[in-house]
Each structure stands twice: as C-alpha cells, then as structure tokens.
Amino acid sequence: MSILAIDTSTQVSSVAVASKERLSAELTMQAKLTHSETLMPHIEQVLKMASVAKDKLEGIAVSIGPGSFTGLRIGLAAAKAMAYALDLPLVGVSTLKALAYHYPVQGVRLVCLLDAQKGNAYVETYRWEHGQLKVVDDVQVAKIADVVDWCARMEEPVVLLGDAVQKKVVGKIDLPQNVTAAPAHLMMPRAACVAMLGLEELAAGRNDNIMALEPVYIRRSEAEVLWEKRHPEEAKKTLPTEEM
Amino acid sequence: MAKENKEELLTLAIESSCDETSAAVLRGGRTILSNIISTQIPVHQKFGGVVPEIASRKHIVNIMPVIDECLREAQVKLSEIDQVAVTYGPGLVGALLVGVSAAKSLAFSLGVPLIGVNHLEGHIFANFLSAPELEPPFMALVVSGGHTALVDVRGYNNFHMMGQTRDDAAGEAFDKIARVMGLPYPGGPRIDALAKEGNPLAIDFPQALTEKGNYEFSFSGLKSAVLNYINSEKMKGHELNKPDIAASFQHSVIEVLVGKAFQAVEEAGRDTLVLAGGVAANSGLEGRLREEAEKRGVRFLYPSKILCTDNAAMIGCRGYYQSLSGRFSDLYLNAIPGLGLADCDD
Known part of the structure; x- marks a missing residue:
C-alpha cells in the first residue's frame, strides 16, 4: 500500500511516497520558493522518483497543523482535491505528532514547538513507551523562552523539535544541560514521518471527511479575538464562528 | 486536446479571490451547466468588511462541497472534465491560494490542462455569458x-x-x-x-x-x-x-x-x-x-446580477477562450494578489 504524504506546515516543503515497509521517495526542501509554486511539481516529481503512478496510490496523508495558516491550507487544498479526483482515503495527521516520529526512542521527552508568531509556539510534548508514542502535555500556546525554562525542570533528557527551534532557539537561547536541539535534518517536519503516521491511521480504517476537513489552527483569527474584546456582551451570547 | 469540436469542451472553473467560493462547469465558452456560489457576506458583516484570514478559513471548508455541487448540478462526472480554469489574481492572497492549490491538484490528478485566469478579465467575459450574440x-x-x-x-x-x-x-x-x-x-x-x-x-x-x-x-x-x-x-x-x-x-x-x-x-x-x-x-x-x-x-x-458578482462561470468563460489560443499554465502557477489588467495580443 503506497500513499502520498504532504507537509507544508512550515517553510519546509516536503512530500513523500511510502508504504509500511519502506520510504520509496521523499522530496524535502527549505528554500526561498513558496509552497504554492512548488507543491504540485514536487508531488509530480516524487511520484516519478518512486515509480508510483498516481492512480496506484492507496491513500493520502497530510500534515494538518498547527503551523503556518496559509501553508496548511495550500497542502490541505491540494490533498483534498487529489483525494476527491482519485477517490482516495485522506487522513490529516498532527504536525506536532509527526515531528515526534523523528525520535522513536524511550527515555527522552520530545518537546515539539511550531512557530505561533510573536515569540510564541504551539507546544506539545511526547514520550515513546514500549513502541507507542504518548502525549505527555497537550498542545498549548506558550512563550518559547518559558518553554525552555520549563524543560530545564524536567527530570529526563529533552530534545527540542520544530521550526520555532530553528527560528528562535538555536544560537539565540542558551539551553539547560538536559536539553538539546535536534540536528537540522531532524528538527523540521518531514513528509516521511507524516506518511508513517498516516499509514497507521489508514490501516486502522480512518478516512477523514474531505468535504469538511479543516486545518488545526489552535488560534482564532486576530480580527475575531479583537472583535470579542470590543463586544464582550455579544461574544458571550454567540459562539464564535471560527471556534474549533 | 482530445475533443475536435471545441464547443464540446467541458471546463471546470474555480473562483476564490475574495469572499465567495465558487465553482462552475461550462460547455464550450458560452453554455453554463452550473455556477455554484457560496457567499461569506454574513460571516464578514460584523467586522464591517472582509477579514482575509476568516475568508481563507471559509474557502478551505467550502471548496470541495462547492466543486462537488457544481458537478452534480451540471450532471457531469469529474472524469469528463477537459480542463480546469482558476482565478490566480487579483484578490486576497490567502483566499486565492485555496482555489489555485485545489485547481492545480485537480488538473494534475485528472491529467488535464490548467488555465490561470485574471479575475478582472473574467468580469469582462461575464458579458459573453449574458449576451450570447456579443463578439469583439x-x-x-x-x-x-x-x-x-x-x-x-x-x-x-x-x-x-x-x-x-x-x-x-x-x-x-x-x-x-x-x-x-x-x-x-x-x-x-x-x-x-x-x-x-x-x-x-x-x-x-x-x-x-x-x-x-x-x-x-x-x-x-x-x-x-x-x-x-x-x-x-x-x-x-x-x-x-x-x-x-x-x-x-x-x-x-x-x-x-x-x-x-x-x-x-x-x-x-x-x-x-x-x-x-x-x-x-x-x-x-x-x-x-x-x-x-x-x-x-x-x-x-x-451582465445579469448573478454574473456581476464574483462567480466561477465567468472564469470558465475567460479560461475557455484562453485555451483556444493555447494560453495554459503549468503546475508552478502561483497566486498574484496585485495582478492588474494589461495589454494582450495573442
């Protein structure tokens, strides 16, 4: 069973074709070009590299967020339209969880941080236990500097992953003794990890609704937050339309 | 292109440049088989104008149902579509990108040509749909x-x-x-x-x-x-x-x-x-x-009232006439929010 995996949640553009047994091909780059320009040509190329015809695919896995709102929508729009046209099952997988797939080792706390702007990150922490990935701390938005302090108080070795580490931690914040930043090639999202996670979900029979699937934004739009601040009474009465 | 008779070409068109998500199917350049428009006006009303991020969030939710509905209403199978036209500018960048990304993916998946359309040219071409006898x-x-x-x-x-x-x-x-x-x-x-x-x-x-x-x-x-x-x-x-x-x-x-x-x-x-x-x-x-x-x-x-609003049928019409002179796009097509009108002579 070969599937296509897509991750456009950060500045990395990554696509992969994989089955449970092997990663057939992966095209990952962090360059100046936009996802909008490169994503479809990359999908075309990675299928060619893997010698898999698009009509031989058996599913699509897409990194669903959190991450760059626009990046997520480019990936998801492409994934949905392709799943629709080729009649394939589609699964959205957590961008944070896919990051933790870089380090399938026990005894380490994996702290995944995706850029949430203004010094903040979407943070989720994980631990591998007996071959299973467990969420330790559920996703939240936190100041990156505070997350690093928090990691210092953890009793186990900590590995930091995600684009917020690349942008805001490496070379900018001194890390406590028990904390290391993942090396560059393992720090950023990769479609290979999205594929492996997606394959598990697809094998378990999951098939997301392509008509309704949305990115996991975590945050509402700034306009909405501002509106509620200005209209506290009305905000209480009506549920915000963008509430997740 | 497989079809000898261009009048029989089926064009699927997508428009998402601002606050309407729209998809249409045209036969030839002038016959609208369907033209589905999902408007977000009520969503943006309380903000006194279109909020770009909210518009983009609505587009990503609406895009597939609108495409699905336009095919159903046209009674056309996706596999029968000969080409895909999409608005690539001007408009809100995040909104445009949803349509562009979906259109590129559809064109690639179906193995049919992609046509990037200037939204403003689309508005002009809406007149061809309202007035069948109109010619330059x-x-x-x-x-x-x-x-x-x-x-x-x-x-x-x-x-x-x-x-x-x-x-x-x-x-x-x-x-x-x-x-x-x-x-x-x-x-x-x-x-x-x-x-x-x-x-x-x-x-x-x-x-x-x-x-x-x-x-x-x-x-x-x-x-x-x-x-x-x-x-x-x-x-x-x-x-x-x-x-x-x-x-x-x-x-x-x-x-x-x-x-x-x-x-x-x-x-x-x-x-x-x-x-x-x-x-x-x-x-x-x-x-x-x-x-x-x-x-x-x-x-x-x-144009008739509905064709004056942002709609995909006009994009399909413009796309059809572009295809006649071979003005197709490749899969690198990007959204251009500040796209303007310019001289053109093919």
Whole structure:
C-alpha cells in the first residue's frame, strides 16, 4: 500500500511516497520558493522518483497543523482535491505528532514547538513507551523562552523539535544541560514521518471527511479575538464562528 | 486536446479571490451547466468588511462541497472534465491560494490542462455569458472593488488598455464612505439604494481627471472630499442627510465613468460598450450608461446580477477562450494578489 504524504506546515516543503515497509521517495526542501509554486511539481516529481503512478496510490496523508495558516491550507487544498479526483482515503495527521516520529526512542521527552508568531509556539510534548508514542502535555500556546525554562525542570533528557527551534532557539537561547536541539535534518517536519503516521491511521480504517476537513489552527483569527474584546456582551451570547 | 469540436469542451472553473467560493462547469465558452456560489457576506458583516484570514478559513471548508455541487448540478462526472480554469489574481492572497492549490491538484490528478485566469478579465467575459450574440470588438468599462479601467477588447485574446485607476478604485470609495456613514457591509448596494431617495446635485463633490483624452481614473480626491464633508457636518452638529450625500457622491463617480467611457467608445470607434465588475450591479451607474448609450446610438450591455458578482462561470468563460489560443499554465502557477489588467495580443 503506497500513499502520498504532504507537509507544508512550515517553510519546509516536503512530500513523500511510502508504504509500511519502506520510504520509496521523499522530496524535502527549505528554500526561498513558496509552497504554492512548488507543491504540485514536487508531488509530480516524487511520484516519478518512486515509480508510483498516481492512480496506484492507496491513500493520502497530510500534515494538518498547527503551523503556518496559509501553508496548511495550500497542502490541505491540494490533498483534498487529489483525494476527491482519485477517490482516495485522506487522513490529516498532527504536525506536532509527526515531528515526534523523528525520535522513536524511550527515555527522552520530545518537546515539539511550531512557530505561533510573536515569540510564541504551539507546544506539545511526547514520550515513546514500549513502541507507542504518548502525549505527555497537550498542545498549548506558550512563550518559547518559558518553554525552555520549563524543560530545564524536567527530570529526563529533552530534545527540542520544530521550526520555532530553528527560528528562535538555536544560537539565540542558551539551553539547560538536559536539553538539546535536534540536528537540522531532524528538527523540521518531514513528509516521511507524516506518511508513517498516516499509514497507521489508514490501516486502522480512518478516512477523514474531505468535504469538511479543516486545518488545526489552535488560534482564532486576530480580527475575531479583537472583535470579542470590543463586544464582550455579544461574544458571550454567540459562539464564535471560527471556534474549533 | 482530445475533443475536435471545441464547443464540446467541458471546463471546470474555480473562483476564490475574495469572499465567495465558487465553482462552475461550462460547455464550450458560452453554455453554463452550473455556477455554484457560496457567499461569506454574513460571516464578514460584523467586522464591517472582509477579514482575509476568516475568508481563507471559509474557502478551505467550502471548496470541495462547492466543486462537488457544481458537478452534480451540471450532471457531469469529474472524469469528463477537459480542463480546469482558476482565478490566480487579483484578490486576497490567502483566499486565492485555496482555489489555485485545489485547481492545480485537480488538473494534475485528472491529467488535464490548467488555465490561470485574471479575475478582472473574467468580469469582462461575464458579458459573453449574458449576451450570447456579443463578439469583439467592444469597449469594456471595468468597475470593481479594487479596479477601475477602460479596456478596448479587440479580440478574445487581444486587449488594449485605454486607462485605469491611478489610486483608489471606485468600489473602494463606495465601501469607505458607506462605512463612515454607518451603513452595513457591503456598502455599495446600500449607497445605491439610498441615492435613489436623495438629490444628486445637493452637494458639489469633485470629479477628477475629466480633461478630454484622459482615460485614467482617480477617486481618492472625491473620497476625501466626501469624508471631509461628513466630518464637518458632524462637527457643526448637523444631522447627516445620508440620501443626499449618497446621491451626490454617486453622481460624481458616475459622471466621471460615463464621460470617459463614451469618449473611449468614440475614440476607438466601437459600437458597443459593456460594463463589468462588482460595481456593475449598481443601478444608478447602469441607468446612466443606458440613457447615454441610447442618446448616442451605442449598444450597451451589462451582465445579469448573478454574473456581476464574483462567480466561477465567468472564469470558465475567460479560461475557455484562453485555451483556444493555447494560453495554459503549468503546475508552478502561483497566486498574484496585485495582478492588474494589461495589454494582450495573442
């Protein structure tokens, strides 16, 4: 069973074709070009590299967020339209969880941080236990500097992953003794990890609704937050339309 | 292309440049099999205008149901589609990207050509859908939220720009003034309605660049004059005569548009003027253009109400005619939010 995996949640553009047994091909780059320009040509190329015809695919896995709102929508729009046209099952997988797939080792706390702007990150922490990935701390938005302090108080070795580490931690914040930043090639999202996670979900029979699937934004739009601040009474009465 | 008879080509078109998600199927260039429009106006109303991030969030949810619905209504299978056309600009970048990304993916998955379409050219081509007998050459007056332009349409793929806006487009002035007068979004139709009750000559607002032979537009001076007038009335403690303000403002805009449009018709030697763009739904403008056209013996056309709004059928129509001259896009197609109108000669 070969599937296509897509991750456009950060500045990395990554696509992969994989089955449970092997990663057939992966095209990952962090360059100046936009996802909008490169994503479809990359999908075309990675299928060619893997010698898999698009009509031989058996599913699509897409990194669903959190991450760059626009990046997520480019990936998801492409994934949905392709799943629709080729009649394939589609699964959205957590961008944070896919990051933790870089380090399938026990005894380490994996702290995944995706850029949430203004010094903040979407943070989720994980631990591998007996071959299973467990969420330790559920996703939240936190100041990156505070997350690093928090990691210092953890009793186990900590590995930091995600684009917020690349942008805001490496070379900018001194890390406590028990904390290391993942090396560059393992720090950023990769479609290979999205594929492996997606394959598990697809094998378990999951098939997301392509008509309704949305990115996991975590945050509402700034306009909405501002509106509620200005209209506290009305905000209480009506549920915000963008509430997740 | 497999089909010998181009009139049988099925084009799937997608439009997501602002606050409507739309998809359509056309047979040939002129026959609309379906034209589904999902509007977000109620969502943006409380913010007094379109919020780009919210628009993008709605597009990603609406895009597949709208495409699915347009195929169902057209009674066409996706596998029968011969080409995919999509708006790639101008518009809100995040909104455009949803449509562009979906269209590229559909074209790739189906193995059919992709056609990137300029939204403003799409507005002009809406006239071909409303008036089956219309053929170039003709003069087009484009009046939309972000653009005002006069385009000499010499052929389906041959345009000559007579002139366009230097600063604010007419539509922007309408929106801004409506907001200051406390009218709910979208302001254009409200001003149009109010103007019917007011005196267009009550207040003397300026008209810019009216010298003969100048086809450029400028509405920023008019916008400022109206805003200043409203402020000074408020400071004097006068109650605003909203119908008179709306009517006088609209009168200034319309007279400039009408004057330049018919000058352009004359200079280019055209017998037909078409109106295009969202502001084409303005009854005051349409009425004055019609009146002047009758006086001068010029044929005047404008799209039906639904084809004046942002819709995918007009994108499909423009895409079809682009495909006839081989103007296709590759999978690197990107959204261009600031895309303008330009000369074109294929």
